[in-house]
Each structure stands twice: as structure tokens, then as C-alpha cells.
Amino acid sequence: MTEMVRKITLSRAVRTMQDLFPEEYNFYPRSWILPEEFPLFVAEVRMMKENDPAWxxxxxxxxxxxxxxxxxxxxxxxxDIRLAGNLQSRPAVVQEYICKPLLIDKLKFDIRLYVLLKSLEPLEIYIAKDGLSRFCTEPYQEPTLKNLHQVFMHLTNYSLNIHSGNFIHSDSVNTGSKRTFSSILYRLSSKGVDIKKVWSDIISLVIKTIVALTPELKVYYQSDIPTGKPGPTCFQILGFDILLMKNLKPMLLEVNANPSMRIEHEQELSPGVFENVPSPVDEEVKVAVIRDTLRLMDPYKKKKKDNLSQPSEPASEKKEQLSEGGSTDKLEHDSSKNPEASLPSPCLKQVFPKYAKQFNYLRLVERVAALFIRFLGVKGTTRLGPTGFRTFVRNCKLSNSNFSMATVDILYIDITRRWNSMGMDHKESGMCLQAFVEAFFCLAQKRYKSLPLREQVATLIDFCEYQLVTLDEKRLVCSRGITERRPALITCQPDGLHLTPAHHAPLLNRTAATNKLADYRSHRL
Structure with a gap:
């Protein structure tokens, strides 16, 4: 997780989703990776300025x-980028700066929201119902050449602003340089702002960001977690840094894999002499997050809940709105039946799979990652070798007279070499997931030229999954035949394949795969 939320990795993951779903992923600023994309950065900025001289x-x-x-x-x-020095050894991301943020008391602020990724298989996401609002310590002005270097005006980082003479430590959650997010929402609500809409947009941003990160997380997950191990095996508390624009649209700044959980701050009593002072704002938010994370992850509580469970009523078919309104969510248990009833009401709200139906269509890259994982071959590896890539193309029947296996090898070499030359730290040789995704997109564009990229990719995924389900059934039938006829030493190897039982579950039910493929074909016609 620490690697996945680094600025470059996060930018790459979100960019892939922006290519497929540009309207759904417009909450992340336009970004370029340095130094490799510096020429592209210069060229695109020049072109945009030529198209709009007022920009x-x-x-x-x-x-x-x-x-x-x-x-x-x-x-x-x-x-103005500092290309000299350590940029080569310490790459960076350059983003378009958000010049029109929402201001409170004429100050720029951001939101630190805590998100619990409870499980990856299956995907479960919880969001804390309150967060921190961290303020700059100088009144905001739009950037000019004169004020670019005034960090206390432009950067909301607590670790920077705490050194400002204007930083205000407060005993109230409603005032000072660090406040609760709920206090900001209450203030906005008093001015007529639709708070449910703000929460809905934030929840959507969080889910979409984790959907973007999930494919590569699953590649690393399968390399560490034993195959077939039931239930969740790990969890993580993430810190989402979000900025509200003047029009109340939330923008993702970054994600932290190891957000600070300190509930005190240092106060200087005299020059060079400090003491730790409790922070009521931090305690209000962070204690609740830690407490309810432990309540959710406690296996003893889970076991007790299973013993006490009663038949539940059928779930409503009505589509739920992404809002903070309504009744408080229960933490997977009836608090009236166990000692936890005495604890405060839960602060963590489940948002996935609760709203899964509204976001499952975004999980295309995750399905591409499932294909990638299937052909890795060696347990514990995270990179695909040339043989694995050829097997993927052959088993999915992607080669033809216009796309020979020699062309497949060239595609593999070109893309893998380029990704491995980006200066990324890697311990293995071969094709990483991002390179495989790029190759998959290339194959989709070659095969379905008349469709938009999203439909190209979706159609090729359906085609590959159908071919693999068919192959799995052939292998299963043949392996059963071999077992039944073992005394006669009869073997069966259609298509030149070694017909042994598959060591993985089929990606799709065959009937469902056939129906999906037929739907896409009729849609194209």
C-alpha cells in the first residue's frame, strides 16, 4: 500500500482510469511525471496556451x-522547474494548481478524511463520518509571481503551518488552525449549502480512487497471501487529503498510507523547550477511527455475531443515495445483544459494497489484472515473462494472420523495455501490470478500431474471459476422461494443451460469458 499511494504510482493509476472514464475521474488535477514526461509537459502547456491565450x-x-x-x-x-540537483534520483509529479479553493475566514484549507480498507477480497471500504480541516495561516490570494513562495498561504500541510506565528492552537473543534470537518459542514449548511451533495461527491471520490488502486494491490496481494485462504487477511487505514473548490467540487490531493494518529501537539514553552499538549480536535476524530477499526476487525466479535445472528429481512431493491443522511450504520452487529452497546455510536460508515452497483462498471482494469494474475505462473511473482504473455495471447485466441506471434513478441519487448527504463525500483524482470494494461489496450484498439476506448477494452475483456471459460471446460472434461480411462493409458490433448485441472476458478460462468459477448456483438451491429 505504501508503494501504491506514492504520488507517481497514484497518478499513473488514476490516469489509466481517466483514459477510460474521463468524466468520472475529473476529480484529480492534470498531472505529469518528472523527469520522464518533462518534454510532454512543456509541449502540452505550450499547446494549451496557444489555444487559450487568456489561460x-x-x-x-x-x-x-x-x-x-x-x-x-x-x-x-x-x-521554472528545478531540473538540476536531485530530480533524477528523486522523481516528482507536477500538477495544475487549483487556484480557486473554497475559503473559510479568508483562509485556504484541506480535509483529512480517514478511510478504512477493511478487505481487498472481497472489497470493503468504510469512511469516517468526521475528519480534520487543516488551515493555512495567511489569507489566501491567487498565485502571482510575487506570492508563489508564501507557503503559509498556499500549502495546507499541518507540519508546515505549525511553524507559522499565526498558527492557532484551540481547545474548540470549531476554531483555530485545525478544526473538525463537521464544524465546516455545519457552517456551510447554515449558509444554505447542500451538505448531502458534498458528502455524496466525497464518497464517490473515495470509492473511485480505491477502484483505481485495487488492480495493482491485488497483484501484490496474490503474491503474499496463500491461495484459497478464506476471508479478509489484512486491512489499512488511509488518509485522504481532499480540497473543496469554490464551487464545492472535491478534488483529490493525495492519499497517505500511514496517516498520523497523534492526538497531541508540541508547544514551545521557551526557546528550545517543548512539551506535548493534548489536541481536542485530533482526539475527537482519531480515537473514534481507531476504536471502530478494532471493533470491525475483531474476530472474536465476528464469531459472537455469527452465533447470535437471526434470519434477516430481504434487502430493499431501492437504489440508495450516496449521502450522509439517514440512520446510523451498524458495525455488523446488533449492539443491544453484546457489551459493545455501551460504546459510542459507530463513526465508520460502510460505502462499499453498499454502493457497489453504482460503481462496478468502473472495474474494467481490475478484470484486466485478473487476466494478468492468471498467467503469472509462478507463485509470489508480480511480473509476467515473455512465455506467460505468449500463453495469454494464444489461450485467448488473439493472434491471427494480421497479428502473428512474432508481432506479439515485439509488442512485449517494446512495452516492457520502456516501462523498465523509467527508473522505477523493481526487483523482478518482466512485464509489470501497468505495462500489461498498456499492451491490453493496444490489442483492444487493434481488434475493435471503430469503438471508443472504453468499449474496446470491455469487449476484449469479455472475449478473453469467454475463451478462457471455454478452455477451462475443455480441460476439465478431458482431465475427467483421463481419470476415468487411466487403466487404458489414454490421453487427450486438443489444441496442443496439457489438459490438467485448472488451479483457479473460472473467470465467468460460460452462459453468462456467451450472453455478454452476444450483447456486445449486437450492440456493435
Whole structure:
């Protein structure tokens, strides 16, 4: 998880989703990766300025893997990027700066929202019903050449602003330089803002971001977690940093895999002499997050709940709205039947799979990752070798007279070499998931030229899954025949394949796969 939420990795994952679903993933600023995309950055900025002479952009440069505002700076032109020094050894992401944030008391602020990824298989996501609002300590002005370097005006990082003479430690959750997010929502509500809409947009942002990260997480998951191990095997508390724009649209700034859980701050009593002072705001939010994470993950409580469970009523077919309104969600148990009834009401709200129906259509790359994992071959590996890639193409029947296996090899070499030359730290040789996704997109574009990219990819996924289900059934039938006729030493190897039972579950039911493929074909016609 630490690797997945680094600025470069997150940007790549979201960019892939932006290629497929540009309207759904417009909550992440336009980004470029340095130094490899510096020429592209210069060219695209020049082109956008030529198309719109009135556009006066500002960009923010963030070192990959940096934290607490370290190394971040603002620029007005690509030529201002500090290419010298350690950029080669410490890559960075440059993003279009959000110049019109929502202001409270004339100050810019961001939101730290805590998200529990309870399980990856199956995917379960919870969001804390309250978070932290962290304020800058100088009144905000839109960036100019004169104020670009005023970090207390532009950067919301707590670790930076705490060193400002204007930083206000407060005993109230409603005032000071760090407040609860609920206090901001209450203030906005008093001005007529639709708070349910704000929460709905934030929940959507969180789910879509985790959907973007899930494919590669599953590649690493399968390399560490024993196959067939039942139930959740790990969890993570994430810190989502979100900025509200002036029009109340939430924008994702970054995701932290190891958010601070301190509930005190340092106060300087005299020069060089500090003491830790309790922070009521941090305690209000963070204690509840830790407490309810432990309640959710407690296996003894789960077992007790199973023993006490009663037949439940049928679930309503009505589509739920993504809002914070309504009754408080229960933490997978009836609190009236166990000692937890004395604890405060839960602060963690389940948002997935609760709203899964509204977001499952976005999980295309996750299905591509399932194909990638199937052909990895060796337990514990996260990279696909040339033989595995050829087997994928052959088993999915993707080669033909216009796309020979020699062309397949060239595609593999070109894409793998380019990804491995990006200076990324990797312990294995071969094709990483991002490279496989790029190759898959290339195959989809070659095969279904007349369709938009999203439909190209979806159609090729359906085709591959159908071919693999068919292959699995052939293998199963043949392996049964071999077992039944073993005394006669009769073997069966259609298509030149070694017909042994599959060591994985079929990707799709054959009938469902056939129906989906027919639907796509009729749609194209």
C-alpha cells in the first residue's frame, strides 16, 4: 500500500482510469511525471496556451514519496522547474494548481478524511463520518509571481503551518488552525449549502480512487497471501487529503498510507523547550477511527455475531443515495445483544459494497489484472515473462494472420523495455501490470478500431474471459476422461494443451460469458 499511494504510482493509476472514464475521474488535477514526461509537459502547456491565450496557469511540483510538504514548490512556467540537483534520483509529479479553493475566514484549507480498507477480497471500504480541516495561516490570494513562495498561504500541510506565528492552537473543534470537518459542514449548511451533495461527491471520490488502486494491490496481494485462504487477511487505514473548490467540487490531493494518529501537539514553552499538549480536535476524530477499526476487525466479535445472528429481512431493491443522511450504520452487529452497546455510536460508515452497483462498471482494469494474475505462473511473482504473455495471447485466441506471434513478441519487448527504463525500483524482470494494461489496450484498439476506448477494452475483456471459460471446460472434461480411462493409458490433448485441472476458478460462468459477448456483438451491429 505504501508503494501504491506514492504520488507517481497514484497518478499513473488514476490516469489509466481517466483514459477510460474521463468524466468520472475529473476529480484529480492534470498531472505529469518528472523527469520522464518533462518534454510532454512543456509541449502540452505550450499547446494549451496557444489555444487559450487568456489561460494563466500555476503548477505545483511534488516530490514522489515526499511528505509533510517537503520539497513542494509552485511555478508559473515549465522553465521554472528545478531540473538540476536531485530530480533524477528523486522523481516528482507536477500538477495544475487549483487556484480557486473554497475559503473559510479568508483562509485556504484541506480535509483529512480517514478511510478504512477493511478487505481487498472481497472489497470493503468504510469512511469516517468526521475528519480534520487543516488551515493555512495567511489569507489566501491567487498565485502571482510575487506570492508563489508564501507557503503559509498556499500549502495546507499541518507540519508546515505549525511553524507559522499565526498558527492557532484551540481547545474548540470549531476554531483555530485545525478544526473538525463537521464544524465546516455545519457552517456551510447554515449558509444554505447542500451538505448531502458534498458528502455524496466525497464518497464517490473515495470509492473511485480505491477502484483505481485495487488492480495493482491485488497483484501484490496474490503474491503474499496463500491461495484459497478464506476471508479478509489484512486491512489499512488511509488518509485522504481532499480540497473543496469554490464551487464545492472535491478534488483529490493525495492519499497517505500511514496517516498520523497523534492526538497531541508540541508547544514551545521557551526557546528550545517543548512539551506535548493534548489536541481536542485530533482526539475527537482519531480515537473514534481507531476504536471502530478494532471493533470491525475483531474476530472474536465476528464469531459472537455469527452465533447470535437471526434470519434477516430481504434487502430493499431501492437504489440508495450516496449521502450522509439517514440512520446510523451498524458495525455488523446488533449492539443491544453484546457489551459493545455501551460504546459510542459507530463513526465508520460502510460505502462499499453498499454502493457497489453504482460503481462496478468502473472495474474494467481490475478484470484486466485478473487476466494478468492468471498467467503469472509462478507463485509470489508480480511480473509476467515473455512465455506467460505468449500463453495469454494464444489461450485467448488473439493472434491471427494480421497479428502473428512474432508481432506479439515485439509488442512485449517494446512495452516492457520502456516501462523498465523509467527508473522505477523493481526487483523482478518482466512485464509489470501497468505495462500489461498498456499492451491490453493496444490489442483492444487493434481488434475493435471503430469503438471508443472504453468499449474496446470491455469487449476484449469479455472475449478473453469467454475463451478462457471455454478452455477451462475443455480441460476439465478431458482431465475427467483421463481419470476415468487411466487403466487404458489414454490421453487427450486438443489444441496442443496439457489438459490438467485448472488451479483457479473460472473467470465467468460460460452462459453468462456467451450472453455478454452476444450483447456486445449486437450492440456493435
Amino acid at each position: 494563466k496557469p500555476t503548477f505545483i511540483v511534488k516530490p514522489d514519496g515526499g511528505c509533510q510538504g517537503d520539497g513542494i514548490y509552485l511555478i508559473k512556467d515549465p522553465s
